[in-house]
Amino acid sequence: MKALRLPRSPKVILGLIILGFFGILTVVGPWLAPYSPSATNFIPNLLPSAQHWLGTTSLGQDIFSQLLVGARATMVVAIVAGLIATCLSMTVGIAAGYLGGMSDEGLSLVSNVYLAIPGLPLLIVIDSYLPVGSRSNAFVIGLIISLTGWAWGARVLRAQTMSLRNRDFVEVARIIGERPYRIMFSEIAPNLLPVLASSLLFTILYSIGAYVTLAYIGLTSTSVWNWGTMLYWAQANNAPLSNEWYWFVPPGICIALVGTGLALVNFGIDEFINPRLRAAGLTSRQRRALGLPRRIRLGLTPVIRPPRNPRMTVSPARLVSK
C-alpha cells in the first residue's frame, strides 16, 4: 500500500528541507560551535565579522556559538514535550472516542477543562513551583509543557475515533474477541496516523513557543543555552534598544523558521487527509500537467488519484456534472 505518498507540492518540500536542516543542527550544532557559548573572553559588542559570524554580546560571548549550541536544547525540549503530549492525547482521545458513555464524558470533561484554562499563565505558575535545579532539566520542562498542550490533540483524535468506531474492521475485531486496548491501539490508532502526525507537529510547534517564552521571561535556568535564553539576555542587556540586531534577530528567525517548517509539512498532511485540498494546493502548472482546469471556481475540487489510474485525467465536464 502506497499510503504515505506525500504530495510533492513545493510547500511540503520546502518544509521538509527546513526541518531537515534544523534536525541536523540539533545533532551536530554543539560540535560545530567554534567557541564555548558561555566564555566571556572576547571583546564585547563586536559587529559580525569573520571571527565572530554574528558578533559578540555585551558580556563578550560569541553569539554564533550560542545559536548553534542553543538549537539542541530548544529542539530536545520541544520534541520531548511533543511526544509526551501526543501520547497523552492519543490515549485520552482514542479511549474517549472508542469507549463512549461515562468514560467519554469524564475524559472529555478533563480535556475541555485543560482547553479552557489558558496554558501560559498556568505554565508560569507550575514552573515557579519547580525547584531551581530541575528548571534546567529538559525532561521536567518538557513534561510540564506537555501537560498544558495535550488537550487539543485529544479532542481531534476523539472526533476521528468516533467516526472509525463503527467501521467493519473494528466491528470484526470486536466479534473476534480482541481486548479493547488492543482494538484501540493496534486497530484504530494506525488508521489515525496522519491525524496523529499532524497533532504531533502542532504540539511540537506549541512546545517550542512555550519553552522559548518561559526562557524569555527568565523562568527556566538562564545557564542552559537555548534560543529563549539568548533572547532573555539580549533583552536584559537592552540589545533591541541599542540596535544590536545581530544579537536578538537570529534566534527569533531560527524559531520562526522551525515553526514555518512544521506548519508547511502539516499542510502536506492536511492535503493527504483531504484530497480536495491536495488539488487546491497545486500550482497552475502542475494542474495543467495533470489535465485539470487552470481555474477551479465551481463544483467539486477534483480529487487527484494515484498515477496509472486511467481516470486520473479529470475533464472539466466531469467536474460540473459530478
Place this chain on the structure above:
Amino acid sequence: MPGNPIQTLIGRITHQVTPAEIRAIRLSFGLGFKQGLFAQYITYITQLFHGNLGVSITLGAPVSSILRETVPWTVGLIGVSTVLSFAIGTIAGALLGWTRGSRMDSLIPTATFFQAIPYFFLGTIMLLVFGSNLHWFPVLGAYSQSVTPGLNWAFISNVIRYGELPVLSIILSSIAGWMLGMRNMMITMIGEDFVLMAVAKGLPRRRVIMHAARNAVLPSIANLSLAIGLVVSGALLVELVFNYPGVGNLLLQAVLNEDYPLIQGIFLVITLTVLAANLIADIAYLALDPRTRTEAAV
C-alpha cells in the same frame, strides 16, 4: 511552592525585624489564625462570595481593587484584537477558499510564518521598527502621561492610538489559524450540492459565497470558544512587550514575588473571562446554525 511570601516581604524591610512585628505582619494578611485546611477553604469561598479576594502581599492593596484597575485593559485589548483577527481571518479565508489555486494562495504560508514567530519577538521587532525607529506609533504604556484618565474624547482617542500597535501585532500573529481553517472548510463546502444548486439558480456570486461561507464558518466558531484560552495566553505576552498595565504584567510580578492571593485572584478572573467568552461563542453558534436551535427546542 518553595519560599514564603512573608519571608520575601520581610527581606525587603531594611531595619531589624522583631518576632512581634513578624506576627503582626502575618496577622494583617490574615495568616496567623490556626485553621484546618478544609475550614480555610470554606473561609476562602465564603469571602469570595462577599467579593473579598484577600490582600495582595507585595502591593498591600485588596486584590479585588487591583484587579478592577487592570482587568479592563486586558479585556479591552484582547477582546478587540481577537474579534478583529477572527473577522479578518475568516473573511480572507472564505475568499481564499473561493479563489483557491490562484496566486493569492501564497498568503497562507506568509501568514503562517508570522504565526510561527514567537509573539514576544514579533512584538519587540514591531515596537522597534514602527515605534522607536519610524515613530509611526507611540510606544510603551496604554496612554500618554499628558492626558488625564476619564470618559472624555481626548483620553479615549489617546488609548486607541496607543492600542493600535499591540492590536496590530496580535492580529498579525494570530490570523493564520483562522484563515487556514476557514479556507480548508470553504474548499470542502464548495463541493457540496447546495452550493452547486445556488449557482444553478443563478444567484449572484456574492450571495453564493455568503451561502457557502455561512456553513463553512461553523467549525471556526466552535474552535473560537476553545481557542480563547490559547488567545489569552498569547495576549498576556503583549502586555509584557508593550508594558501594558493589564493582568499579564501583574501575573508575572505576582509569580516572581510569590504573591499567592494575587495569583489566585488573577487566575479566577482569567478563568471566568474565558468561560464568559465561551458562552458568547456558543450563543453566536446558536445564532448561525438553525439546526442547534431546533435540537434545543425539541
